[in-house]
Amino acid sequence: MFYREAGDFKTSYVDDNQTFPIKFDRYRYYVVLVAAFAVIPFLLNDYWVNAVFLPFLIYSIAAIGLNILVGYCGQVSLGTGGFMAVGAYACYKLMVAFPEISIFFHVIISGGITALVCVLFGLPSLRIKGFYLAVATLAAQFFLVWLFNRVGWFYNYSASGQINAPERTVFGIAVTGAQNPPWSAYLFCLVFTVACAIIARNLTRGMAGRKWMAIRDMDIAAEIIGVNPLKAKLTAFAVSGFFVGISGALFFSVYLGAVEVGEAFGINKSFLVLFMVIIGGLGSIFGSFAGAAFLVLLPVLLKNVLVGGLGWPTDLAAHLEFMIVGSLIIVFLIAEPHGLAQLWRVAKEKLRLWPFPH
Amino acid sequence: MNDMSAETTVTADGRKIGGVVMEMKNITLRFGGVVAIKDISFDIREGEIRAIIGPNGAGKSSMLNVISGFYHPQEGEVWYKGQKRPPMKPYQVAQQGIARTFQNIALFEGMSVLDNVMTGRIRQMKTGLLAQALWKGRAEAEEVENRAAVEKIIDFLEIQHIRKTPVSRLPYGLKKRVELARALAAEPSILLLDEPMAGMNVEEKEDMSRFILDVNDEFGTTIALIEHDMGVVMDLSDRVVVMDYGKKIGDGTPDEVRSNQAVIDAYLGVAHD
Numbered sequence: 362m363f364y365r366e367a368g369d370f371k372t373s374y375v376d377d378n379q380t381f382p383i384k385f386d387r388y389r390y391y392v393v394l395v396a397a398f399a400v401i402p403f404l405l406n407d408y409w410v411n412a413v414f415l416p417f418l419i420y421s422i423a424a425i426g427l428n429i430l431v432g433y434c435g436q437v438s439l440g441t442g443g444f445m446a447v448g449a450y451a452c453y454k455l456m457v458a459f460p461e462i463s464i465f466f467h468v469i470i471s472g473g474i475t476a477l478v479c480v481l482f483g484l485p486s487l488r489i490k491g492f493y494l495a496v497a498t499l500a501a502q503f504f505l506v507w508l509f510n511r512v513g514w515f516y517n518y519s520a521s522g523q524i525n526a527p528e529r530t531v532f533g534i535a536v537t538g539a540q541n542p543p544w545s546a547y548l549f550c551l552v553f554t555v556a557c558a559i560i561a562r563n564l565t566r567g568m569a570g571r572k573w574m575a576i577r578d579m580d581i582a583a584e585i586i587g588v589n590p591l592k593a594k595l596t597a598f599a600v601s602g603f604f605v606g607i608s609g610a611l612f613f614s615v616y617l618g619a620v621e622v623g624e625a626f627g628i629n630k631s632f633l634v635l636f637m638v639i640i641g642g643l644g645s646i647f648g649s650f651a652g653a654a655f656l657v658l659l660p661v662l663l664k665n666v667l668v669g670g671l672g673w674p675t676d677l678a679a680h681l682e683f684m685i686v687g688s689l690i691i692v693f694l695i696a697e698p699h700g701l702a703q704l705w706r707v708a709k710e711k712l713r714l715w716p717f718p719h
Numbered sequence: 720m721n722d723m724s725a726e727t728t729v730t731a732d733g734r735k736i737g738g739v740v741m742e743m744k745n746i747t748l749r750f751g752g753v754v755a756i757k758d759i760s761f762d763i764r765e766g767e768i769r770a771i772i773g774p775n776g777a778g779k780s781s782m783l784n785v786i787s788g789f790y791h792p793q794e795g796e797v798w799y800k801g802q803k804r805p806p807m808k809p810y811q812v813a814q815q816g817i818a819r820t821f822q823n824i825a826l827f828e829g830m831s832v833l834d835n836v837m838t839g840r841i842r843q844m845k846t847g848l849l850a851q852a853l854w855k856g857r858a859e860a861e862e863v864e865n866r867a868a869v870e871k872i873i874d875f876l877e878i879q880h881i882r883k884t885p886v887s888r889l890p891y892g893l894k895k896r897v898e899l900a901r902a903l904a905a906e907p908s909i910l911l912l913d914e915p916m917a918g919m920n921v922e923e924k925e926d927m928s929r930f931i932l933d934v935n936d937e938f939g940t941t942i943a944l945i946e947h948d949m950g951v952v953m954d955l956s957d958r959v960v961v962m963d964y965g966k967k968i969g970d971g972t973p974d975e976v977r978s979n980q981a982v983i984d985a986y987l988g989v990a991h992d
Contacts, residue, residue, distance in 0.1 A: 373863075374862070374863040374866045375859065378859075378862065378866075563852055563853065563854035564851055564852055567846075567851045567854070567858055568837075568841070568844045571837060572838070574830050575830075575838050578826075579825050579826075581825070582825035582827070584808070585810070585819060585821075585825075586813055586838060586841065586902070587810050587813030587814050587842055588841060589810045590810070596848060
């Protein structure tokens with residue numbers, strides 16, 4: 362009823378180009394933003410932040426990054442875990458080496474470093490495509506994890522081989538370390554998530570995004586109308602690496618605090634983020650959020666229902682959780698191969714006309 | 720060598736045809752032992768509609784691919800705007816202002832019509848990645864400016880009603896038109912059309928012919944096209960190159976070509992006795 366575009370005429374190309382062309386959508390977006398920044402921080406406790414919000418926000422950034430590469434530019438990557446590790450270790454080295462600089466910049470610079478590494482491993486994409494490229498990025502995954510395991514310089518020769526995030530503050534409030542209040546870590550990640558989503562949206566609706574999608578849809582035609590395939594693919598790797606690096610840095614510094622590379626950034630992580638992108642919807646920013654929410658929230662929800670609600674033993678619930686999440690993924694992909702974003706789109710199409718059939 | 724100073728002629732219907740804008744000199748293209756194009760020379764003059772015709776496998780599409788930088792001939796030279804063109808990648812050729820359409824439609828199926836046509840504006844849109852990430856300011860201004868130019872072309876080709884439709888949902892005839900729009904959006908100095916009317920019915924062919932003539936008339940775009948429908952070719956084009964088995968067997972106005980014995984033989988066959 363309210364979800365209408367009738368009567369909402371666009372009189373300029375700027376209006377026509379906006380992210381949420383329908384008024385209702387736009388207001389919903391503002392409401393979500395206000396709630397996320399001004400309401401949720403007051404309601405938080407440790408459990409909610411660590412089990413739900415932090416992983417959701419951080420994985421969303423990683424999913425957006427991978428979605429740019431896989432969903433928009435069509436270059437399949439299985440190296441996400443490795444690239445997140447680059448972000449994490451870059452952030453660690455920066456935090457330790459320059460304690461006087463705000464961690465805010467450390468995270469951004471870690472993104473930049475990851476972008477460079479990602480471009481380096483993206484170079485083979487100029488010659489190989491599809492599955493073969495996916496296998497080539499696997500090399501990045503294994504090489505990077507090996508590197509951070511073996512070369513002591515990266516973990517400052519600590520005896521355990523782990524890296525630990527020292528306490529750092531933003532505006533005098535701790536966001537990393539053991540003593541930080543839950544809301545500060547949440548807000549810190551939220552700022553990055555919102556900024557990354559807006560940047561990703563801006564890039565994908567403009568010429569950069571069109572070049573990526575052109576390469577994805579038909580690379581030969583793209584080249585003949587003037588897209589430089591080398592540049593288009595490498596910028597996709599760079600932008601994707603930037604986001605993935607930021608998520609890796611946050612994952613280590615704010616969320617986990619202490620990281621052992623093989624455990625935190627193994628091949629499982631690559632697959633997890635790839636699943637988020639596929640389930641959420643390839644080539645959709647909203648889909649990245651939806652996918653991250655699905656794979657982060659569903660296990661938490663199931664655990665709460667099975668253990669908390671039904672009182673089943675924890676180990677039984679943990680196994681059931683795997684089975685249920687796995688089968689739900691299959692059901693979803695059969696019902697809607699284009700992911701949650703497509704379901705959302707179809708729902709919106711229907712809402713536009715509701716309650717009338719045509 | 721520069722023939723640009725050469726005579727400007729005016730056609731019967733009042734269009735101006737300028738000097739030579741592109742010249743192919745003794746082009747030979749081989750794939751292993753197969754000679755696809757053998758020692759062919761011809762020129763394209765500014766503002767004209769130049770047709771390349773010939774039976775199947777004559778090397779017409781290969782010729783177009785040489786022009787758009789997709790194939791690199793073993794021998795011969797391509798001269799563009801009075802300069803010899805070094806071997807180039809296709810995207811560099813496009814940046815020089817040569818746009819083309821394909822025999823089998825090569826649109827970006829996952830994008831809307833508008834995005835497809837906007838992609839054609841690559842040559843005109845230069846803001847960097849950082850400005851685009853910020854969006855407000857330079858990137859948005861450029862987007863709006865180019866959107867206005869694209870809307871003119873969308874208007875011209877009468878595809879306003881489908882501008883937000885994903886290309887994958889369109890019927891064949893419209894897809895061809897969108898592809899033409901995408902090529903036109905680049906404001907090319909030469910527009911290459913590879914069988915723009917293949918697989919169309921009579922009405923769609925008439926529409927397409929009208930658009931081609933209008934484009935040439937309105938924007939003064941130089942057009943080189945490959946087409947199988949003889950009626951269409953003879954009606955549309957100012958000059959025709961005829962190819963057969965990779966060789967040039969005729970070149971001239973439609974009337975000259977029609978009465979050329981070698982051309983008649985190639986199309987109708989000759990008795991071998």
